[in-house]
Amino acid sequence: MAELVYRPVIGLARTMFKVWDLKIDCKGTENIPRSGGAVLVSNHISYLDFIFDGLAALPQKRLVRFMAKDSVFRHRISGPLMRGMKHIPVDRTQGEAAYAHALDSLRSGEIVGVFPEATISQSFTLKSFKSGAARLAQEAGVPLIPMALWGTQRLWTKGHPRNFRRSHTPITIRVGEAVEAPRDQYAGAITRRLRERVQELLDAAQRAYPVRPKGAEDSWWMPAHLGGSAPTPEQLRTAEAL
Known part of the structure; x- marks a missing residue:
């Protein structure tokens, strides 16, 4: 099926990256499968994280369908774009519908993006993970792909004004090897293992980040x-x- 919205949005994002002259350091993209379903799991420190998570999948020619709160889909600007890119709305009072939607996407061979912390971490450290990503991977029979972002919070995050005028900002992305989710294992144990892996990737991204605060x-x-x-x-x- 033609991606009449997603691909133009990718082109716009790449243009903006060039305008902002972002210094993107992305490693581990080979860990994203070229075909078949997978759950892409990332830390969450910025309103723009889904853009950079999706960017990491492009070398493998994959598009990611992100689970996002339904209010984003009701917005007059972001709503049509989110629906056009086939992202998955999440109504937290009726999570079963979003879960079923994501499960169908995974079974049809899509990559589904999940932020298991649910909300942006204002401490910029990992919060506890909800088990939904592990349960989705188990039920769909697909792997979990851990990844970590660093630097995106400097552009736009909760509690701080967005700063799209900031140029030359480094963005570090690390994608790890798949975490398997066997059906006969407890989802909580898989979630703990997944969080540990994301923490390792976040530590690596922070160590590699080329900028430190100036004061x-x-x-x-x-x-x-x-x-x-x-x-x-x-x-x-x-x-x-x-």
């Missing part, structure tokens, strides 16, 4: 355990409880 005012995008001023997970939990 206290520029350290907001660096997690506290690496010397930055981003709030810790504990601080965020305390704030949410108030």
